[in-house]
Amino acid sequence: MKLSERVAAMQFSPIRKFNPLGFKAEEDGKTVYRLNIGQPDVETPACFMDAIKNFDKKVIAYAESSGVNELLDAIIKYNGLYGIELNRENIIVTNGGSEALSLVFTAIMNPGDAAMMAEPYYTNYSSFLNQANGTIVPITTTAETGYAWADKELLEKSITPNTKALCCISPGNPTGRVLTLDEMKIVGEFAKEHDLWIISDEVYREFAYDDRKVASFGMLPEYADRVILIDSVSKRFSACGARIGCIVSKNRELMDGVLKLAQGRLCSPTLEQVGAAALYNLGPDYFAEAKATYEARRNAAYEEISQIPGVVCQKPGGAFYLMAKLPIESSEDFLMYMLTEFEDKGETVMFTPAEGFYRTPGMGKNEIRIAYVLEADKMRRAAELIKLGIESYKAKKA
């Protein structure tokens, strides 16, 4: 009675495994600024709960496996805002972007197959690929170049014979890197040459700051047969707990394969789909407001973090994460210290040690990911706590 090798080889989520220590600190009376998880404090638009409260059927019944029509139509309308034309058959609703990725990897990966993606990357990709008996081939990037990776030479250098797909998260988690449409074309050409699937995770689509424009692989019809979009209501609409996402693709064979898997797990929750439909029907005004909110938080977070002595970080272009290299040896050890020993006026801070975001051994040990999901003032205070924490941690170690 052993566990499977894939699970034995897995780690606990670096984003979540310190939660017990965070709860303990709170029980001990500390205030903990939680920058470890992409859980914004932005209110979920009221239309979500309103739609659910108005649901008047007496039986909470199964939905169709590919999603309820009301939600499919709202997703079509939403994508239409960007000139991405879809029909219902191009969409399968999932339990968040997480299940979307699991289903896609299960549908395309044989044991030993690999997906290439820029590291650092959202750590749960390892988990989803591992479950599908696949692996990640890293495209190694650096903070110094702003985590740039859409470069033909770099891509050619990274690909392996068993690479079957290329994963792209843009705007990026954890780097905040935003691909332009021209960069997407470079990636698209590379994928075409090597006959790769393009899995494009666009859950932060609108969160592209400064003068950056919304860009999507869905806007490039020349790659439509190989493009698989991953989406979710979690970030765009601050509805992480709704667990509604979707897979969008015009490749019929892929969608048939995914549908078989989706039928096996029956459906996504019916009520949440009704709420999510209301969210997807929100228009550009909502996106502009949300973007402005996070841009202000980014500005506050970056301004403070980048001024901490010895910290290396780049101003992220999108999403709501910031990678920072700290003047310490182990960010895991530092986080333990912050949660168990440190406090300033009864407050401390959580972040994510970044080692789990790298595939290449040894990388990321002294880096952290910060989610700028709290109000600007709180972000400033959280950054101050990191600064004070580094000082006292170094003093203790010295």
Added chain:
Amino acid sequence: MKLSERVAAMQFSPIRKFNPLGFKAEEDGKTVYRLNIGQPDVETPACFMDAIKNFDKKVIAYAESSGVNELLDAIIKYNGLYGIELNRENIIVTNGGSEALSLVFTAIMNPGDAAMMAEPYYTNYSSFLNQANGTIVPITTTAETGYAWADKELLEKSITPNTKALCCISPGNPTGRVLTLDEMKIVGEFAKEHDLWIISDEVYREFAYDDRKVASFGMLPEYADRVILIDSVSKRFSACGARIGCIVSKNRELMDGVLKLAQGRLCSPTLEQVGAAALYNLGPDYFAEAKATYEARRNAAYEEISQIPGVVCQKPGGAFYLMAKLPIESSEDFLMYMLTEFEDKGETVMFTPAEGFYRTPGMGKNEIRIAYVLEADKMRRAAELIKLGIESYKAKKA
């Protein structure tokens, strides 16, 4: 750009793949009695929606990966009714029983490993195992013996060297077979001798009719280290669309492994967990009422179906399914006929062709599964439609 071998080898769900024909028949103005899917017309208890409507947080946030405490505590209380003592660490909340099974198989199966289970079995087990690169070893049963399988000799004959787990659905889907606690002990001893996990799917736990008692592997502490209970609110509380289930086990290593997977997909939907907590807090009165409802439907369905000339079927002891062997060659072809050609007073009926419930090639071709999920009168009418359908189908074929 091919799909994975496991997905290419999969079939569309036999329970769901005829849905488009069913919708078409309805669009053409026919009334379709849907006995193909375990979707009862019983009202979801009002406490479910009430709890959700009373949810007053402004942000629909992620829950903990293992579930919200309110729900964990309600699951503990519910199991306590049967003398099954649990604590929060023994439970992980999932997206329905479906995800519970997927996570468990992913956690214990290496490629090539097998789980043994009585056939006919709920067809989605193939799907979940396939995704985990595992297979099913069938314990072949027959209608003539009431699908009995908890027999040491039969189990010894069926096991293979790569069998790692034994799956038990009791009360059974699709056969309605209910194991007694003594039969569970036979299975438990066998599993112990061969060092197998016991995966016990108890989503129909209370639906054991006549003089049968509720029995659970959770009541047998001598096997606690190898028992994994699968549960769900779908059937017991007629809340299929809520997609809330759970994994229950006292094996710490297993729960740690499952938690790693659960962290990867973040959490089950927050609101639905709040609603599900209210459901699990319902007491024995509710279960008695629900059981009486389905028992009456079973009686009606069995009475009518068993009287159709040439039909072989046994009175099911539990759950809400009935297997029937029809006097035709192909139940798939017959269902196509029922949905596209047949009608009586503008009405027809859907059921599930049972071939997909068998692992052994050639079995089940002329069998169907009927879900007795509609009111007794409707079940009688649906049975009449099957009878009329068989007559006109045979006349057409002759």
